[in-house]
Amino acid sequence: MKKVKIFICFLLVLILSISILTLTNAQQASSRNFVYIKPQFENVMFWENGWISYLQGGKWGILSSSGNILLKPQFDKIEPIVYDGASIMGIEDKFYKDIFVIWQNWKAGFIDTNAKIIVKPELDSLDVINPWINIYVCKKDNKYGFLNLDKKIYVTPQFEKMCFVHYMRNPDNKKEFSLNTVDLKDAVWPDSYLEYILVSKDGKCGAIDTNGNVVVEFKYNSFKEALADSKFAEAVQAMLANESNSAPSSDKNKLAELSPNYVSYEIENNKYYLIFGRHTNRGYVYTKSKEGYENAKVVEANKLVAVYKNKKWGIVDINGNFVVKPQFDDIKELSEGFIAFKQNGKWGFMDKNFKVAIKPQFDKAENFSEGYAAVMKSNLWGYINPSGKFVIKPQYTKAGPFFAQMAAVATKDYVGLIDTKGSFVIKFSTKNSQYMFVDTETYRFRYAPDSILNSSGYSIYKYTLIFPKFGYAVIDKKTNKVGLVLRGQGK
Numbered sequence: 001m002k003k004v005k006i007f008i009c010f011l012l013v014l015i016l017s018i019s020i021l022t023l024t025n026a027q028q029a030s031s032r033n034f035v036y037i038k039p040q041f042e043n044v045m046f047w048e049n050g051w052i053s054y055l056q057g058g059k060w061g062i063l064s065s066s067g068n069i070l071l072k073p074q075f076d077k078i079e080p081i082v083y084d085g086a087s088i089m090g091i092e093d094k095f096y097k098d099i100f101v102i103w104q105n106w107k108a109g110f111i112d113t114n115a116k117i118i119v120k121p122e123l124d125s126l127d128v129i130n131p132w133i134n135i136y137v138c139k140k141d142n143k144y145g146f147l148n149l150d151k152k153i154y155v156t157p158q159f160e161k162m163c164f165v166h167y168m169r170n171p172d173n174k175k176e177f178s179l180n181t182v183d184l185k186d187a188v189w190p191d192s193y194l195e196y197i198l199v200s201k202d203g204k205c206g207a208i209d210t211n212g213n214v215v216v217e218f219k220y221n222s223f224k225e226a227l228a229d230s231k232f233a234e235a236v237q238a239m240l241a242n243e244s245n246s247a248p249s250s251d252k253n254k255l256a257e258l259s260p261n262y263v264s265y266e267i268e269n270n271k272y273y274l275i276f277g278r279h280t281n282r283g284y285v286y287t288k289s290k291e292g293y294e295n296a297k298v299v300e301a302n303k304l305v306a307v308y309k310n311k312k313w314g315i316v317d318i319n320g321n322f323v324v325k326p327q328f329d330d331i332k333e334l335s336e337g338f339i340a341f342k343q344n345g346k347w348g349f350m351d352k353n354f355k356v357a358i359k360p361q362f363d364k365a366e367n368f369s370e371g372y373a374a375v376m377k378s379n380l381w382g383y384i385n386p387s388g389k390f391v392i393k394p395q396y397t398k399a400g401p402f403f404a405q406m407a408a409v410a411t412k413d414y415v416g417l418i419d420t421k422g423s424f425v426i427k428f429s430t431k432n433s434q435y436m437f438v439d440t441e442t443y444r445f446r447y448a449p450d451s452i453l454n455s456s457g458y459s460i461y462k463y464t465l466i467f468p469k470f471g472y473a474v475i476d477k478k479t480n481k482v483g484l485v486l487r488g489q490g491k
Helices: 002-031 223-227 230-245 254-258 440-446 456-464
Strands: 034-041 043-046 052-056 059-063 069-075 077-083 094-104 107-112 117-123 125-130 135-140 143-148 153-159 161-169 177-183 192-201 204-209 214-220 262-268 271-280 283-288 295-300 304-309 312-316 322-328 338-343 346-351 356-362 364-369 372-377 380-384 390-396 407-410 414-418 424-429 435-439 471-476 481-487
Touching: 034 052, 034 424, 034 471, 043 440, 043 481, 052 069, 059 077, 069 094, 077 456, 094 117, 094 456, 117 135, 117 153, 135 153, 143 161, 153 192, 161 223, 161 230, 177 223, 177 230, 192 214, 192 223, 192 230, 204 223, 214 223, 214 230, 262 304, 271 295, 271 304, 304 322, 322 338, 338 356, 338 364, 346 364, 356 372, 372 390, 414 435, 435 440, 440 471
Parallel strands: none
Antiparallel strands: 034 481, 043 052, 052 059, 059 069, 077 094, 094 107, 107 117, 125 135, 135 143, 143 153, 161 177, 161 192, 192 204, 204 214, 262 271, 271 283, 295 304, 304 312, 312 322, 338 346, 346 356, 364 372, 372 380, 380 390, 407 414, 414 424, 435 471, 471 481
């Protein structure tokens, strides 16, 4: 009987130990705070508002930045709303970050940043964006309507014609002005618009505001007659009165601040010449260095250029002076306040003031990223901190920079992503070498589908805005399917 009791006690202890171990492992897994979605998508796209759209079965759906499904795959295309400004007319690009266009069965609609469909995909076409009054004109069944992009107010297509109301002031007498109608196709004017729209309905002309409220009754036979209504003249006079009461802005040095001096380089006859741009009252004055160098590369954009002279690298500033005389075997760009350099066969780091911060001691070195730099010693890669101390000891055959607190690495046995403590977040056997890890920023620039890359609106959006660090795309090179490893909790 005693032996039975001992056995039962042992069994209970064993079960309890297994339960504790299981709980501990679960806590460790959740504390890593990552989400892995296995490769299953044809493509993914990343958005400035934190969305991830994913292509599955030929349709696009939407995920949150932590991998939760916001909308299941159902759209033919998801596009940002970008006004492509005419640069020759001095008009800047404009982004509408919290509204997107969705396409389904060749019909367009609108969705907001909360994944709420504002207008279901039923529109035949999207005609023009007017960035001065922030409306997007749309068309259905040969009738016009619009979406107020600021207030997200949708005016259903119901009008036979639409025109914008544009006013021009007399340059000799600013109190005098003229009113004009602007056809939709001519809606790119770098001047002033009233927040009213001339529309015709059931053969009669009137006007509505950008919220869709009627301000001029539908009683006129033409837009010209409707434009003569006193409502428009009163609106312009009110605007001019507000302008005269407001204090004038003093931006004398604004142009100079936006156009600082800079240094770059150009190649001529296999020689690298420095180009110095200096801002003056008459605009930029450009000068070229008399000396041509064997090579050159940017250390800090517009501010520092490295030049190769007598088989050594040095650094030149915007005034053409050497801030570091040619003395290095190699040099990298400034990153997080450090410049990696090679001297006497070893790599070290100098700070932004060009003082040696970490003595040359590594066989290879990469730039600092998120406070860590990958360096090689004795043919193995590890990671150091800004003090030059190893925070992850050399153990990898390959090591990439940290991005979203993860780095892609390889050992003799595994390829995968590690966290800032050097623990694998996810790993695959090197026998399954078809997996490739690409950070979401690199993926965004290189792997967007052709239909999107050819869109000037998306290109402007992609290259101009600052996107969050989502994590990594996991690409199965055998199937061309894409998965994700994301920071944050999700399902």
